[in-house]
Amino acid sequence: NAGVTQTPKFQVLKTGQSMTLQCAQDMNHNSMYWYRQDPGMGLRLIYYSASEGTTDKGEVPNGYNVSRLNKREFSLRLESAAPSQTSVYFCASRADSGSSYEQYFGPGTRLTVT
């Protein structure tokens, strides 16, 4: 199993450009998440999806949109990138069985907006 995969690994955008970050998991998990990680700020939740067809805002949703394409895939879109969106983006997924709250993370996408 590949676990959680993310593409691309690195990206440089100019202010105003758009892009979509892709995430896929092969663990048959219902819940998926997008976080951003910035120095001194820790991991902050952007959006999450509790199941296929549903999405909810997290702590820092402004400037982002998401799509839960199917159970496996959860994409994050930046419509008009801003320098403040320079960050490392992590996708995660979680099984909903039992009492485990473990989230499995992808390797991250390093995004720079100039």
Next chain:
Amino acid sequence: QKEVEQDPGPLSVPEGAIVSLNCTYSNSAFQYFMWYRQYSRKGPELLMYTYSSGNKEDGRFTAQVDKSSKYISLFIRDSQPSDSATYLCAPSGGYQKVTFGTGTKLQVIP
């Protein structure tokens, strides 16, 4: 005030030392307490998971939760250079959302 406070470090210790990593939190609704380990340029991975107050041991690692003082600790015995990473405390009170601390960077010197 942040919901979870964690000293960012860096914390530098010699190999074999006992390491103590700590977090404080403000949300009384937190019931599940996790520690994630994140190696440089990698995604976080779950290290320890406890429910409510008390201790949990797993090999060289011990997680401790004191809900009365809202204090979370992770102890590493006989620390190894391979333990060098950033450690994130991550309490949760509900089904979906986990609140992550900013992480403490640990370096174990051989």
